[in-house]
Amino acid sequence: MAAKMRKRTARKAKGLRPIQFFYWPTPNGHKIGIMLEETGLRYELVPVDINKGDQFAPAFLKISPNNRIPAILDPDGPGGRPVSVFESGAILQYLGRKTGRFYPEDERARIAVEEWLFWQVGGLGPMAGQANHFLSYSVEDLPYPKKRYTDEVHRLLGVMNTRLGKVTHLAGAYSIADMACYSWVRSANRYQKLDEFPNLAAWFERLGKRPAVQRALALGKDLRKPAMTEADRQILFGQRAR
Numbered sequence: 126m127a128a129k130m131r132k133r134t135a136r137k138a139k140g141l142r143p144i145q146f147f148y149w150p151t152p153n154g155h156k157i158g159i160m161l162e163e164t165g166l167r168y169e170l171v172p173v174d175i176n177k178g179d180q181f182a183p184a185f186l187k188i189s190p191n192n193r194i195p196a197i198l199d200p201d202g203p204g205g206r207p208v209s210v211f212e213s214g215a216i217l218q219y220l221g222r223k224t225g226r227f228y229p230e231d232e233r234a235r236i237a238v239e240e241w242l243f244w245q246v247g248g249l250g251p252m253a254g255q256a257n258h259f260l261s262y263s264v265e266d267l268p269y270p271k272k273r274y275t276d277e278v279h280r281l282l283g284v285m286n287t288r289l290g291k292v293t294h295l296a297g298a299y300s301i302a303d304m305a306c307y308s309w310v311r312s313a314n315r316y317q318k319l320d321e322f323p324n325l326a327a328w329f330e331r332l333g334k335r336p337a338v339q340r341a342l343a344l345g346k347d348l349r350k351p352a353m354t355e356a357d358r359q360i361l362f363g364q365r366a367r
């Protein structure tokens with residue numbers, strides 16, 4: 126894995142030793158890129174090529190037992206000792222606590238952030254992921270799952286739109302909840318126009334103008350592949366317990 130995972134210093138800024146960011150340019154990867162860029166923490170990008178099976182390397186599984194990116198390894202974790210974190214929501218919360226930014230300490234404000242963060246990791250992400258799968262990756266054209274998941278994404282975008290009619294950001298102030306949702310709205314926007322969700326469209330445009338968001342989306346540009354091959358498909362789909 127070490128050979129495959131090229132380490133690069135993505136951004137030199139404040140902080141102690143760089144956080145290792147186990148990454149691939151996907152919506153779940155972008156979320157953490159946005160938080161790292163927003164906070165200015167020092168980090169190294171460690172590409173995990175999920176199309177080639179890097180996510181099954183034993184060294185990576187020690188950090189991320191679910192064989193999924195993103196994950197981080199912070200050499201300066203609690204007590205000054207290294208700590209690794211997997212699951213994007215847990216990573217965002219950890220980085221929010223570590224920096225004291227985008228994750229308020231006030232209990233009511235924190236509850237609002239967590240509501241929308243968990244709403245993303247338990248709802249918008251999985252549903253939009255399944256919609257993507259059946260629209261773009263399934264070899265069979267299956268109308269029922271396509272409709273089921275795109276309907277659910279549509280419903281969820283409507284929930285966001287209603288919320289964003291009352292507040293400028295999901296939890297009031299810009300937070301890790303917005304960062305988590307942004308890349309999945311971006312992904313859904315490939316097949317779902319946002320015109321019918323004006324509050325959501327305005328939020329999406331506002332976030333897209335943030336320099337940190339733009340830097341995060343540009344990360345790993347050279348890693349992206351034009352199209353999925355049959356070999357990639359064999360690795361990514363049909364996984365069962367090992």
Ligand SMILES: N[C@@H](CCC(=O)N[C@@H](CS)C(=O)NCC(=O)O)C(=O)O
Binds near residue numbers: 193211212213
């Ligand atoms: N619940 C996880 C989901 C992470 C996830 O699904 N990551 C995908 C890329 S977006 C992945 O690593 N896929 C590799 C695979 O399917 O083997 C999180 O929020 O971190």
